[in-house]
C-alpha cells in the first residue's frame with residue numbers, strides 16, 4: 026500500500042548515535058522516597074466515588090478527582106520532581122499511572138497494580154515520586170482495571186528547559202515569541218467516550234453476551250457532552266460507504282453501531298457462542314439520549330495563536346478532531362516536538378496526546394470543535410466551541426468533518442508515521458534482541474469473543490491487578506521469562522515486532538510504559554521474520570532516519586491481510602513495565618504483556634515506597650509561583666458550559682445536522698495512507 030511505499034521512500038540506513046538518556050538535575054533516587062521529598066513539588070488529589078455533574082454529561086456514579094472530572098492539571102518544568110499524593114476516599118482500591126512519564130530511577134511510581142505496586146486501599150493515602158525529564162503533555166489516570174473509563178484522569182504539562190530547541194521558527198519565523206507564549210498557555214483538552222455503565226458493568230455485559238463490545242453512549246470533551254440520537258436516515262447519510270461492506274445488507278443500530286452479531290467484526294466463529302439475550306437494549310439498539318452541555322473555550326485574537334493539546338482518555342473510540350475554518354499546526358506528539366505539519370484534521374488515538382497551534386485570524390465568533398469517532402464501528406460525534414472574545418456568540422465557520430467522520434471538504438489529514446522528531450533523534454541501526462508479538466483473539470479461549478492476546482499465546486489476566494505480588498517486588502532471578510513476561514538486559518536495543526492477525530486487522534493503539542520508543546516501520550501483509558535485519562535484507566522498508574519517537578502508536582487497519590509494526594527502544598530505564606492496547610476492553614480482555622527491563626540491573630523498590638512525606642518545592646512552570654497548580658490555573662477551567670437546557674430522555678437529532686445531506690465520498694487517500702483509523706476497516 027501507499028503507506029508502505031512512503032516508508033520505502035524514507036528508508037535509509039544512517040549511522041545512528043545512541044539516544045542520550047536525559048540526566049535531570051533533581052532526579053529522585055530509588056533508595057528512599059522520603060530522603061528526596063524535601064525538594065519535590067507537592068501535588069495531591071482526593072478521590073471520591075459519587076454522581077457526576079448532570080449539567081455536563083450523562084450523570085452516573087463516577088470517580089471524581091477533587092470533586093471534578095477530569096481532575097486538576099499538574100504543571101511542572103523539566104527538572105522538577107513531584108510528590109504526588111493520592112487520598113483514596115473511594116470504596117474501591119486503585120493505582121495511578123503517569124502516562125508517558127519515563128520513571129527513570131522511580132519504577133515504583135509507574136502505578137500499575139500487580140506490576141509496580143500493590144493497590145491503594147480505600148481510606149488510605151499513597152505517595153508517588155518522580156522527576157519530569159521530558160517536556161510536553163502527559164496525563165495521570167487510573168491503571169486499576171477499567172477505572173480510567175469511570176473518570177479518573179487529569180493532565181500533566183511539563184515546560185521545556187530554557188535551552189531546549191523548539192520548532193516555533195519553522196511554523197512562523199516572524200512570530201516565535203508569540204508561539205512560545207502560546208505554547209506556555211497550552212490548554213489540555215480531554216476527549217473520551219462516556220457511558221451509562223461503569224467499565225466493570227460494561228465488561229461484565231460484554232463477557233455475559235460473549236461479544237467484543239464496540240458501542241459507546243457519548244463522546245465527551247473535558248467531561249461535557251450529549252448522547253445524540255439522530256434518525257436512521259441521518260446516521261446512514263453520515264456513515265462511510267465502507268460501512269455497507271461490513272453491514273452486508275443489515276443496518277447500523279439506533280446508536281449508530283455495527284450490530285453485535287456482525288460476522289465480519291465479531292468473527293464468524295464466535296456467533297454460535299453468543300448470548301445476545303444478555304445484552305440490555307440500550308447496549309446497541311436503543312438510543313436513550315441525553316442533553317448535556319458543550320465545553321466552551323474562550324480565545325483572544327490578540328494572542329495571535331492558541332495552543333491545544335488533545336488527550337484521548339477514551340475506553341473505545343479513536344477520535345478525529347477538526348475546528349471549523351481553522352487549520353492546525355501540529356508541533357508535538359506524545360510529549361515530543363516534531364517537524365511541524367499543517368493539517369485540517371488530526372486523529373488522536375487512545376492514550377495519545379497531540380498538540381497544535383490554531384491561528385486566531387478568523388472573524389470573531391463561535392467555531393465548532395468537532396470530535397468524530399474515527400472508526401467504522403460507530404457513527405457518532407461530540408462537540409465543543411472555540412469562542413473568540415468579542416464575537417457575540419455568533420456561530421460561524423465552515424465544517425470539514427461530518428457526524429460520521431467523513432470529510433466534507435478537501436482536507437489534509439495528519440500523518441503520524443511521518444512525524445519526524447524535532448530536533449532529529451535517531452535509534453541504533455540494529456537491535457540486540459527482538460520479540461515477535463502477535464495480536465489476535467485468544468487461541469487458548471477459542472469460544473470467548475472478548476478474549477485477546479498480545480503475545481500470540483496467552484491473555485494477560487486482569488486479576489493480576491488484585492492478588493499477585495507486584496513483579497517489581499519479586500526476586501527477579503526467580504521470575505521465569507514467558508510469552509507474557511519479556512526480559513531484557515541493561516543498555517540493549519530491543520525490537521518489539523508486533524503483528525496483527527487478519528483477516529480483519531483492527532487499529533490497536535499500543536502503549537509502552539517507561540521510556541519512549543521509535544516506530545521504525547509498519548506495513549500491511551505478512552511479516553515472516555524474527556528480526557528486522559532479515560526483513561531489511563528481504564526488501565521490507567524501514568525508517569531509521571527520522572522515525573516517530575513516541576510512547577504509543579496505532580497499528581494500520583486492514584482487511585484481507587494482517588499488518589505489522591516495529592517499535593525499537595534502548596533499555597535505559599530498569600523496572601517492570603507494561604506494553605498494552607489502550608482500548609480498555611482489549612486491555613481487560615488480555616491484550617498486554619509485561620516487560621522486565623534490565624534484569625541484570627534490576628531495581629528494588631525503596632523500603633518506604635508509598636509513604637507520605639510530601640516536599641515543599643515550587644513548580645518552575647512559567648508563570649506559576651505557587652506550590653500547586655490548582656484547577657483554576659491557566660489552561661484549565663477557563664472553559665464554560667453553554668446553558669444547560671435540562672435533562673432530556675427523548676431522542677433528538679442534532680439540529681446542526683438535520684438539513685445537510687453530506688457527501689459520502691470516501692477518503693481513499695486517507696485510508697491508503699493508514700491515516701484514517703478505522704476501528705473495523707475494510
Ligand SMILES: *[C@@H]1O[C@H](CO)[C@@H](O)[C@H](O)[C@H]1NC(C)=O
Nearest residue numbers: 074116117171172175223225
Ligand atoms: C466502586 O465501588 C462501588 C461501590 O461498591 C461499586 O458500585 C463500583 O462498581 C466500584 N467501581 C469500580 C471501578 O470498581
Ligand SMILES: *[C@@H]1O[C@H](CO)[C@@H](O)[C@H](O)[C@H]1NC(C)=O
Nearest residue numbers: 270271272273274288289293
Ligand atoms: C453476506 O450475507 C449473505 C447472506 O445474507 C451471506 O451469504 C454472505 O456470506 C455474506 N457475506 C459476508 C462477506 O459475510
Ligand SMILES: *[C@@H]1O[C@H](CO)[C@@H](O)[C@H](O)[C@H]1NC(C)=O
Nearest residue numbers: 317318319408667679680681
Ligand atoms: C453542541 O454543539 C452541537 C454542534 O454545533 C449542537 O448541535 C448542539 O446542539 C450543541 N449542544 C448544546 C447543548 O448546545
Ligand SMILES: *[C@@H]1O[C@H](CO)[C@@H](O)[C@H](O)[C@H]1NC(C)=O
Nearest residue numbers: 432433434435436688690692
Ligand atoms: C476529502 O479529502 C480528500 C483529500 O483531500 C479529497 O480527495 C476528497 O475530495 C474530500 N472529500 C470531500 C467530500 O470533499
Ligand SMILES: *[C@@H]1O[C@H](CO)[C@@H](O)[C@H](O)[C@H]1NC(C)=O
Nearest residue numbers: 470476484486487488489615
Ligand atoms: C484469571 O485469573 C483468575 C484468578 O486466578 C482465574 O480465576 C481466571 O480463570 C483467569 N482467567 C483466565 C482467562 O485465565
Ligand SMILES: *[C@@H]1O[C@H](CO)[C@@H](O)[C@H](O)[C@H]1NC(C)=O
Nearest residue numbers: 026548549550551584585586
Ligand atoms: C493483501 O491481501 C490481498 C488478497 O487478500 C493480496 O492480493 C494483497 O497482495 C495483500 N497485500 C499485501 C501488502 O500483502
Ligand SMILES: *[C@@H]1O[C@H](CO)[C@@H](O)[C@H](O)[C@H]1NC(C)=O
Nearest residue numbers: 549550551552553554563565
Ligand atoms: C509467510 O508464511 C506463511 C506461512 O508459512 C505463508 O503462507 C506466506 O506466504 C508467507 N508470506 C510471505 C510474504 O512470505
Ligand SMILES: *[C@@H]1O[C@H](CO)[C@@H](O)[C@H](O)[C@H]1NC(C)=O
Nearest residue numbers: 643647648649650651652659
Ligand atoms: C507570585 O504571583 C503573585 C500573583 O500572581 C504575584 O503577585 C507575585 O509577585 C508573584 N511572586 C513571585 C515571587 O513571582
Ligand SMILES: *[C@@H]1O[C@H](CO)[C@@H](O)[C@H](O)[C@H]1NC(C)=O
Nearest residue numbers: 069070071091097654655656
Ligand atoms: C485537592 O484537594 C485536596 C483536599 O481538599 C487539597 O489538599 C489539594 O490541594 C487539592 N489538589 C489540587 C491540585 O487542587
Ligand SMILES: [Cu+2]
Nearest residue numbers: 533606608611
Ligand atoms: Cu486494541
